[in-house]
Amino acid sequence: MSNKDDSKLIPGGKGGVFNEISIRLRLIWRLLLDRRVNPLLKLLPLGSLLYLFIPDVLPGPIDDAALLSLLSYVFVELCPKDVVQEHMDELTNVIEGEWREIEE
Helix, strand or coil: CCCCCCCECCCCCCCHHHHHHHHHHHHHHHHHHCCCCCCCCCHHHHHHHHHCCCCCCCCCCHHHHHHHHHHHHHHHHHCCHHHHHHHHHHHCCCCECCCCCCCC
């Protein structure tokens, strides 16, 4: 089992919707734990999660998903750019490598 030369084990910038959602959630979690982010900003994602447990005016999950998405986007945009970039670099770091067969 061999792959092309100079290939990456995990291609950067690719991976689909679930990979992007996973990275975004981990970024938000890291920003919530980071002391360099304003504590008042941290209320945005926490408030959006609280909204999930409050009875809705509009039925259905669409408004919940839209609000969750909007507030998480606003939270990341309002955080310091250098802090966000630092965490994104760590989350999307790709380790170069090659596949090799295991000899038995």
